[in-house]
Amino acid sequence: xxxxxxxxxxxxxxxxxxxxxxxxxxxxxxxxxxxxxxMGKEIKFLxxxxxxxxQDESGMPNNRFLAERTGxxxxxxxxxxxxxxxxxxxxxxxxRRGEISSYEQYFGPGTRLTVT
Amino acid sequence: xxxxxxxxxxITVSEGASLELRCNYSYGATPYLFxxxxxxxxxxxxxxxxxxxxTLVQGIKGFEAxxxxxxxxxxxxxxxxxxxxxxxxxxxxxxxxxSKIIFGSGTRLSIRP
Numbered sequence: 001x002x003x004x005x006x007x008x009x010x011x012x013x014x015x016x017x018x019x020x021x022x023x024x025x026x027x028x029x030x031x032x033x034x035x036x037x038x039m040g041k042e043i044k045f046l047x048x049x050x051x052x053x054x055q056d057e058s059g060m061p062n063n064r065f066l067a068e069r070t071g072x073x074x075x076x077x078x079x080x081x082x083x084x085x086x087x088x089x090x091x092x093x094x095x096r097r098g099e100i101s102s103y104e105q106y107f108g109p110g111t112r113l114t115v116t
Numbered sequence: 117x118x119x120x121x122x123x124x125x126x127i128t129v130s131e132g133a134s135l136e137l138r139c140n141y142s143y144g145a146t147p148y149l150f151x152x153x154x155x156x157x158x159x160x161x162x163x164x165x166x167x168x169x170x171t172l173v174q175g176i177k178g179f180e181a182x183x184x185x186x187x188x189x190x191x192x193x194x195x196x197x198x199x200x201x202x203x204x205x206x207x208x209x210x211x212x213x214x215s216k217i218i219f220g221s222g223t224r225l226s227i228r229p
Contacts, residue, residue, distance in 0.1 A: 004159070031215065042120075043160075043206065043219040056216060091160065095215070100167055102215035103148050107160035 002026065004108035006092050012114045018080040021111045025074070025094030031102050032075050033095075034067060035059075037110075038088035046090075049075060050097070082115045089113070118143045120207050122220035130228045131199055137192040137223050139207030148210030149190040150217065151181055155203040163205075166190065177201070202227045 005024045013019050025032045034046040046065070047057040051072035060067070064083070069075040079086055089112050093105040119142045129135055141147055149166040164175025171183040181192045190207060207220040 033216065035217075035219075040222075042221040045216040045218070048216055059216070093160075103150075103167075103210040103217070104162065104165065105215075105217060106162070107152070109157075109159035 004092055004094050004106050006090075006108040006111050008111060009109065010112045010114075012116065013082055014116055015084055016081045018078065019082055019113060021077045021079075021090050021092075021113070023075045023077070023092030023094075023108060025092070026106055028096065029094035029106075030072070030097045031095040031105075032069060033093040033105060034075070034077055035091040035093065035107075036088050037091070038085070043091065046077075079113075082113075084115050087113055087115045118147075118209055118211055118218050120209050120218055120220035122205075122207055122223050124223045125221070126224045126226065128226040128228055129197055132196050135192075135194045135197045135201070135225070137205050137207075137225070139190045139192065139220060140188050141190065141207070141209045142188065143209055143211075146185075149181075149183060150208040150210065151175065151179070151190075151192050152206040152208060152219075153177075153203045154206065154222075160206065163192070197225075197227055199227045199229070201225060 007022045032049040037043045045059040048055045049069040052069050066078045089110040091110045093107045095105045121140045151163040152160045166173050166183050204222045204224045206222045208217045
């Protein structure tokens with residue numbers, strides 16, 4: 001089966017601009033997660049979708065970040081306006097539903113975002 | 117709050133030598149534990165996982181990890197490393213009732229020829 005894909009792989013934008021990251025999960029995976037790694041620190045959870053519904057968005061840093069998953073398939077994460085501290089690698093992951101299987105998360109290659 | 121500590125930022129071992137990467141967690145209940153690896157230019161790949169049962173778990177690429185409840189540890193081991201094992205390794209814990217994963221800060225592994 002095809003893995004989790006993310007687009008773009010790299011994005012360089014100026015402070016104040018808008019960027020939209022896309023994630024295509026593995027087909028059939030209802031769970032979709034966004035994580036990010038900033039400045040070589042630990043990878044941190046941002047939010048979790050179950051199909052098109054936001055299950056947990058406790059990790060979203062502020063209201064400049066907007067995540068959507070229309071139709072319960074692919075997801076987008078928009079940063080508007082971008083700030084310098086938003087630079088990092090944004091990972092998407094997906095998993096099947098279930099008490100155990102939901103933890104078996106398959107990660108995409110990540111999008112490296114650089115805000116200058 | 118749940119947390120994961122990987123005390124070693126960077127480790128260098130010789131090819132063919134044994135490897136142990138340390139991981140300690142803080143969690144109020146029996147945790148779900150994971151090790152992930154990220155090779156250069158690649159995404160995170162699940163090496164192994166512990167949910168319950170046998171405390172010694174086997175993973176892919178010849179890795180194993182042992183859950184020690186008394187020490188709150190889940191160290192990763194490999195008896196003989198290969199140059200292709202050079203990567204960054206992340207220990208992680210799954211939080212009960214919410215399927216988000218909490219990661220440690222990672223250990224970068226370099227292999228000496």
